[in-house]
Amino acid sequence: MLSYLQRLGAVSISMFERLGRGSLFFVNIVFSVPSVIVRPRLLIAQMHSVGVLSFSLIVISGLFVGMVLALQGFYTLSDFGAEGMLGVMVSASLIRELGPVVTALLFAGRAGSALTAEIGLMKATEQISGMEMMAVDPVKRIMAPRFLAGLISMPLLATIFSAVGIVGGYFIGVGLLGIDEGGFWAQMQAKIDFSEDVMNGLIKSVVFGWVVTWIAIFEGYDAIPTSEGVGRATTRTVVHSAFAILLLDFILTALMFGDI
Amino acid sequence: MLEHNRGAELAETTPFIKVRDVHFSRGSKLIFDGVDMDFQRGKVTAIMGPSGTGKTTLLKLIGGQLKPSSGSIEVDGQNVHQLKRKQLYQLRKKMGMLFQSGALLTDISVFDNVAFPLREHTTLPESMIRHLVLMKLNAVGLRGARYLMPAELSGGMARRVALARAIALDPMMIMYDEPFTGQDPISMGVLVRLIRLLNNALGLSSIVVSHDVKETCAIADYVYLVSAGKVMEHGSPEQLANSDSEWSQQFMQGMADGPVHFHYAAEDYAKDLLGIES
Numbered sequence: 001m002l003s004y005l006q007r008l009g010a011v012s013i014s015m016f017e018r019l020g021r022g023s024l025f026f027v028n029i030v031f032s033v034p035s036v037i038v039r040p041r042l043l044i045a046q047m048h049s050v051g052v053l054s055f056s057l058i059v060i061s062g063l064f065v066g067m068v069l070a071l072q073g074f075y076t077l078s079d080f081g082a083e084g085m086l087g088v089m090v091s092a093s094l095i096r097e098l099g100p101v102v103t104a105l106l107f108a109g110r111a112g113s114a115l116t117a118e119i120g121l122m123k124a125t126e127q128i129s130g131m132e133m134m135a136v137d138p139v140k141r142i143m144a145p146r147f148l149a150g151l152i153s154m155p156l157l158a159t160i161f162s163a164v165g166i167v168g169g170y171f172i173g174v175g176l177l178g179i180d181e182g183g184f185w186a187q188m189q190a191k192i193d194f195s196e197d198v199m200n201g202l203i204k205s206v207v208f209g210w211v212v213t214w215i216a217i218f219e220g221y222d223a224i225p226t227s228e229g230v231g232r233a234t235t236r237t238v239v240h241s242a243f244a245i246l247l248l249d250f251i252l253t254a255l256m257f258g259d260i
Numbered sequence: 261m262l263e264h265n266r267g268a269e270l271a272e273t274t275p276f277i278k279v280r281d282v283h284f285s286r287g288s289k290l291i292f293d294g295v296d297m298d299f300q301r302g303k304v305t306a307i308m309g310p311s312g313t314g315k316t317t318l319l320k321l322i323g324g325q326l327k328p329s330s331g332s333i334e335v336d337g338q339n340v341h342q343l344k345r346k347q348l349y350q351l352r353k354k355m356g357m358l359f360q361s362g363a364l365l366t367d368i369s370v371f372d373n374v375a376f377p378l379r380e381h382t383t384l385p386e387s388m389i390r391h392l393v394l395m396k397l398n399a400v401g402l403r404g405a406r407y408l409m410p411a412e413l414s415g416g417m418a419r420r421v422a423l424a425r426a427i428a429l430d431p432m433m434i435m436y437d438e439p440f441t442g443q444d445p446i447s448m449g450v451l452v453r454l455i456r457l458l459n460n461a462l463g464l465s466s467i468v469v470s471h472d473v474k475e476t477c478a479i480a481d482y483v484y485l486v487s488a489g490k491v492m493e494h495g496s497p498e499q500l501a502n503s504d505s506e507w508s509q510q511f512m513q514g515m516a517d518g519p520v521h522f523h524y525a526a527e528d529y530a531k532d533l534l535g536i537e538s
């Protein structure tokens with residue numbers, strides 16, 4: 001019992017210590033951001049590997065999620081004779097919730113894990129050490145551009161996800177199930193509010209982009225520099241990101257849409 | 261005139277790097293237990309010792325990547341571990357380091373690797389950078405390999421590219437971590453001469469960490485033999501070769517038995533084989 005408590009204590013101390021180091025690391029990155037803005041070439045290269053390479057995954061997933069939403073929604077709504085609301089239902093679910101959350105989960109799996117593995121391997125092969133010895137700050141040169149790229153890419157990807165999803169819903173609702181086309185779009189226009197829905201969804205995606213990229217980069221930087229250590233860090237990135245996304249989603253949703 | 265001479269004399273006698281009573285441990289493992297060393301300006305100083313004694317660690321301490329638990333390290337009159345981050349980076353621009361693994365950036369070509377420190381630290385036009393890079397690559401015999409990616413190089417080639425990169429900024433000193441491993445006899449000979457040549461032509465101070473006793477003694481002005489956290493012997497290569505200490509004889513002649521143990525500290529062999537754990 002005592003040893004159990006001891007172990008619990010040790011685990012929580014090391015957890016908080018890691019959290020502390022992670023926060024310091026984040027502060028360090030924030031201070032390095034100006035140097036990235038001066039040299040946009042690095043940022044553009046990272047936007048390509050973090051954002052553009054996730055594009056096809058996001059588009060395909062968005063399309064299917066939108067189509068499934070329309071199918072499911074149609075059968076529920078038609079019970080109440082409210083098929084006309086299908087467009088609102090699909091777009092509200094996507095913009096408020098599924099767009100940011102599903103994109104962030106996919107982003108953690110696609111871009112986050114790649115970031116951790118890349119930085120972890122750089123550490124394992126002494127590239128980071130070598131850079132420090134050449135008097136080049138790896139936080140400025142490696143971490144900050146990747147962080148900024150993730151932060152910018154995530155909201156763009158989430159927006160694309162939602163837009164494609166709505167098109168998918170349109171194919172199913174109007175094309176397959178024969179809902180009135182005018183009603184589909186008109187209801188959507190009338191019911192979706194810019195600040196209430198679109199802005200809140202956007203805020204969520206920025207927050208998720210921040211947390212996923214931060215976790216991914218820190219895990220890589222903090223990885224034990226062996227192949228096993230890098231492998232574990234990559235797994236941790238995906239698992240911790242998923243937890244963080246879902247937890248933050250709950251908190252943000254409660255703050256934005258719940259009347260607490 | 262007199263002043264000038266005194267200055268020159270001082271430069272001759274004050275060491276470029278001063279290591280004083282350095283202690284360092286990794287976890288519970290003591291790696292350095294009070295080490296004193298001097299590295300003279302413009303000379304090649306070699307550090308030799310059994311594998312795992314902390315030679316790489318010593319270079320990282322000098323470069324300020326690790327911090328000793330006590331003792332001090334001065335490079336060019338500055339205490340490395342009391343410098344602010346900015347000053348440390350400023351000092352590092354004057355230090356070249358050749359990592360044991362090469363440590364090339366794997367996502368850019370050989371050419372870009374050598375150009376990396378130039379592009380980061382200077383505002384030279386691209387034509388000038390090209391010129392400098394080709395010069396450095398030519399010195400290590402790899403001008404023709406400039407378009408290759410690091411993954412396409414052999415271990416020995418990678419180390420030579422890393423050498424070209426280490427001299428790109430014309431540093432005041434270079435630390436070579438095992439420069440000769442993985443080199444065939446021809447490139448080994450070239451490298452040995454290159455290290456000496458760079459040292460003489462550019463007035464560099466060099467630190468060579470190596471196991472290759474013969475090659476190292478051929479170029480070193482001074483040798484430190486390190487083992488078990490201490491400096492065991494030091495002196496010019498001739499002094500060490502003629503030393504009657506058992507220790508240096510064993511190391512210089514590469515025998516498995518003697519005061520240095522070839523084995524990492526372990527249980528009794530027979531007991532270990534029988535599976536008796538104590």
Ligand SMILES: Nc1ncnc2c1ncn2[C@@H]1O[C@H](COP(=O)(O)OP(=O)(O)OP(=O)(O)O)[C@@H](O)[C@H]1O
Nearest residue numbers: 286287291309310311312313314315316317318360
């Ligand atoms: N990151 C680390 N964490 C813990 N211990 C380490 C670490 N790096 C090295 N060591 C330990 O420090 C000791 C010295 O390592 P170092 O790499 O300096 O040896 P070396 O003299 O360069 O050996 P070699 O000639 O084989 O390169 C070794 O016993 C090793 O076990």
Ligand SMILES: [Mg+2]
Nearest residue numbers: 315316360437
């Ligand atoms: Mg070593």
